[in-house]
Amino acid sequence: MNVRTALLLLLASALINAALLLAYAVWIAPPRAPRLATLDVGELYRLKETQVAAVLMKGEATDEERISALKRAGAFGAEVTTLIQALPEECSCLILARGAVIGERQALPDLTPEVRRRLGL
DSSP states (O other), X not given: OOHHHHHHHHHHHHHHHHHXXXXXXXXXXXXXXXXXXEEOHHHHHHXXXXXXXXXXXXXXXXXXXXXXXXXXXXXXXXXXXXXXXXXHHHHTEEEEEGXXXXXXXXXXXXXXHXXXXXXXX
C-alpha cells in the first residue's frame, strides 16, 4: 500500500464518518432544548369579558343577542382550553404563562396575538 492509497482511504473514512454523524444529528438525536413561547391567558379572558360586556351594555341589543353573548361566554373556557392544548403540538414548543416569565420577554415569541385572532377577539 502506497501513501496515495492510504490518503484516499483516510479521506473516504472521514467522509463516511461525517455523513454518519450528520445523519445521526438530523434523524436520531433528540432535540437539545425545547423551544419556548409565552401566552397571556388573562388577556384573552379580559378581551372576551369586554366583548360580552359591550353586547350586554348596548342599549339597542335584543334579548336574543344578550343570551347569545352569554352562551358564547360560557363556552369560551372550553374553547380556550382546547386551543391551548393543541398549541404545543402545532408550534413544537413549550408554552409558558406570560406572568411566569421573569426577565426579558422579548426573547421569547408571544403566541397571544395568534390565539386572539383564532378566537376572534
